[in-house]
Amino acid sequence: MQNSTPATQSIRSSLSNLLWTLVRYREAGISIFILLLVFVVTLRAPSFLTMDNFNDILLNISILAIVALAQTMVLITHGIDLSVSAVIGLVGMMVAFVVKQNPEMPVILAVLLGMTLGAVLGSFNGLIITRGNVPPIIATLGTLSIYRGLVFFYSQGTWINSFELPKNFKMLSKGTPLGLPNMVIIAILVALAVYYFLNHTRTGRDIYAVGTNPDAAPFAGIRKERIIFLVYVLSGLMAGLAAVLWISRFESAQTNTGAGFELQTVAASVVGGVSTAGGVGTVPGVLLGALLLGIIQNSLTLIRISPFWQLAAQGLLILIAVISDKWILSRVERTKK
Amino acid sequence: MSTHTVSESNLINEYAPKRSFLAFFQRWEWMLVGLILVDVFINMRLTPYFLDARNLSRTSSDFMEIGLMMLPMVFIIITGNIDLSVASNMGMSASFMGLLHNMGVNIWVAAGAALLLGTLGGMLNGYLVSKVKLPALVVTLGTYAFYRGLAYGFLGDQAARGYPEAFTYFGQGKVFQTLIPFSVALFLFLAVIFGLVLHRTTFGRYLFSIGNNENATNYSGIPVAKIKFIIYTLSGFMASLAGLILAARFGSTRPDNGTGLELAVITAAVLGGVDINGGKGSMLGAGLSLLLIGLMRFGMGLMNIQGQVQGIAIGMLLILSILIPSVVRSISATGKNINWRSAISALAFLLIFILFFVFFFWSRAAVIASV
Amino acid sequence: MTEYILELKNMTKRFSGVEVLHEVCFSLRPGEVHALLGENGAGKSTLVKVMTGVHQPDKGEIYLDGKFVSFADTRESRQMGIAAIYQELSLFPDLDVAENIFVGRQPLAAGGRIDWRKLYADAGNLLESLGVRLDLKQKARSLSIAQQQMVEIARAFSINARILIMDEPTSSLTLNEVADLFRLVRRLREEGTAIVFISHRLEELFELADRVTIMRDGSYVDTRLLKDVTRDDLIRLMVGRTITDLFPKQDVKSGEVVLKVENLARAGSFRDVSFELRQGEILGMAGLVGAGRTNVARAIFGVEPATAGKIQIAGREVAITSPQQAIKLGLAYVPEDRQLHGLIPAMPITSNISLPTLFKYAQRGWLQDKVERKATYDAALQMEVRANNIWQMARELSGGNQQKIVLAKWLSTKPRILILDEPTRGIDVGTKAAVHALMSKLASEGMAILMISSELPEILGMSDRVLVMREGHITAHFSRAEATQEKIISAATQAVTSGSV
Structure with missing residues (x-):
């Protein structure tokens, strides 16, 4: 930093700098928390720190990470996409039907199909939000129940079971030709792509700009509506990808596939430092948020706490995350020059 | 929307001019009444069982948990906030009661403790929203998971059952030998009270003014934080009350009771004309919309349409209820000149959605046929 | 070809039926600084937004280099x-600053x-050239208002535009910062850039501008060469009548001290604020936007309570932590x-009127x-x-x-101390006079009034005493007789010369 500080700079402002650093590098805070957690859990259950277990955690959070990144882009624009879970359900079911009918179909086609279908569903959200001026929470609450309803309508309440899906499709998520499970690699690639997009392209930066000050966007020549439309399409697209991975991993498509997942994605984002007020959020933060949720889930099982308490722990974690954020921010405000 | 011109030459009038006949019927409540009539008419044509009193009586109690949670939710949404945790709180309270019951505690003591826990849950939300000043969406998302998690923690995968009959009366009984279920009577009674509070008291006025402009309300010396705390506490209390009614209706409690109901509650309120951005809404509208949703679901149920598929209609209704007025407004604001670029993009979208549904039916037909 | 780089003809703009621009004409030559002058609400800012495509005119044409153009958004005008x-x-x-x-x-x-x-390098060079x-x-969120204004200016300069429009760029800058800015504007003018300049400080116009266009109530009034007009001419053109009857403050014998503030401070916004306010007195508070005047008012009223210092009301020490308490x-x-x-x-x-007193109308x-x-x-x-x-x-x-409704609302609480923050901003001349008359009447009935205003004539005309704030503390205190425009401006804008810790 090229800050040439005058001699008069007080302790107060250096405290302020420290706190700002904490706000700016939110990732540091979560990392510390994760390390502490790992330490404590390992003391109780040494099997936690094994490669197998680590693989297991990564596999478990890959889908969450992909959809949480999509949710993050929406949250940055001060929106929310509650329909992602139903998109996963619907796209998953449709892709499963198609794959079942065409077992010889190349797997990559199934992936592309899923992403396309997801993007269409996302663009429907985007359209009613930007063109119809329906608040995002209402629009996606509505499509959440529409898309979920379509799953039932589509499948007539039937399921697609493991034996109905071809082997190569099931291996899409679990195969390890590159050492790590494919799904983990896909999640890493998605994270890199989103990172590049958000930090190194104008459109990506416009997403932040629209979120942090929507009224000023037109002054800077940013087409607000296009950006907002885009994030919902991307959210649908990534949920579509997640849907294909989901049915490949769990080897079935059920009518309630993905139910409740929307709130988990918001949770991972918020724990990862994304602000629901818009404008704030980073890819590493969200990945750490997803990782933290994954580790908690995993470690509760390992240290033999009933899995039934898991959800409570998740909720508590969200609350702790936002409360500590607020506390730090209020400190910053107080010490601001 | 009509723009009033201020006649700067006149001094102000004390009384509003008589509202025109048309303006009176433009109220959203009439729209809901119309939709209810249309729904009743269609259902009567389609199924003969629709107007069966016994059926209606049984089905009406299915919606009372939603109704009870909707009442404080209307307050909360009118102030521009939201409570996503109601259904989880309901599950938590009911499970807590179940846990105590399983441990052999007297059912009334258990019910009282459950009400207390639910109210405390509401207070926690209220404290975090009003005092710590965290966004309501995030707070109640956190407690949504937390309270549901506690419900699972209390009961695990067990169910609590064997409630005494005196207790199940609150979910299954009828009042005064009529066909009106107790829960419905309770809801109607409370709805009237909530409605009066909203529309006829200073407290209700403060709710509207917070929703329209929280800052200005605060500047006017209204205890905004206290009011928010009160309505979240109320929401917690009503959610646990709904939990008890649900347990009484089922005669048992499972920790996943009521999962997802928060969305039904919010849908009912918003469809009833309560503005999700705060500041507008009426208890009558919310009540009518609950009736509409109930009748629609009941009718569709009689036609053997699955609950989840019914969600398509409810979701569409929710979106359209906001979309149509807003599109009409924007068309009347921009005038009649059609913009070619937007017309083309509209056609493109239409095409995409048509293609989607062609694929939807085509891919489905093959499998359904093979089953 | 024409001599004008930009010409607006018969611009008309309505917002929800209300005409805010009526057949306004405006022309700009290359290499000139053209001032736009008018009262609040005269339509200057709307005219600017029409020029850049933020708003589209309902009627009228824009010519750039003599060619007809229309801008759908600011992206298009920027490309031009x-x-x-x-x-x-x-x-x-x-x-952060650079990305902004x-x-x-x-x-x-x-x-x-x-x-x-390149982005950081360019931003660094640009800010350096602006001094x-x-x-x-640093995130823009954490900048002071003056710093934010400098970033805005840097953003406009970074475009290397042929036409640069500045709508009140100096409203929260200190004298040194203004001088730096003007130096840059002059350099651009020499390079042939056409500049549209809006400011409420008339002396700035005389210092910088070549021509001035005056607007009133959304209409075009006149365009003049600045060297041919006097200050009084401008005011007359702007207001549309002579303004001698605007400030009718009667002399009232000040009574008891009703509000006494000692070393009041709120971390991050102001410090060491002390003053007294007496019955029947109007105490004016002058200063730049962002100097902390509003924060002091909010602290006294309990919206953002003070973190240090004392408040006494009618001789009794009180701790005000909410507006309820203040009321x-x-x-x-x-x-x-x-x-x-x-x-x-x-x-x-x-x-609206009944809100703070609603409990009175309820049983x-x-x-x-x-x-x-x-x-x-x-x-x-x-x-x-x-x-x-x-x-x-x-x-x-x-x-x-x-504004009358807001006043009615507050007077219905029967206050003893009335704090008015920019009481006449953005209202018409007629109402302005009415508000001033009301203030005078209230003072004569014994109310104590603290008036924050950025309009110097209002401060000078209405106040019994004047406080000046700069960067969060009080820098001067004048009696009615001592106060002059020059003294107030210099107390409000002098850059800090000695570090204060």
């Missing part, structure tokens, strides 16, 4: 070489990725931002509609509010009538 600093600060709080300068048009490297290195020292990676102690606060803090625009006049919480209606009607009538009826929504009224 038009850059602007808007009056409302339009930074992106969560983006280039947002929407970040320099690109090969492959379409943003060239961050500004800022941490390029009970006999304080009333007419805030700076009517739409945000003063009114509830989407509610009727009657509900055990149940509202007595008739009592409320009668009382608010009387209050509105007394303030001579012009509206169809008291059920009309506050947002449908003109600025002046809205």
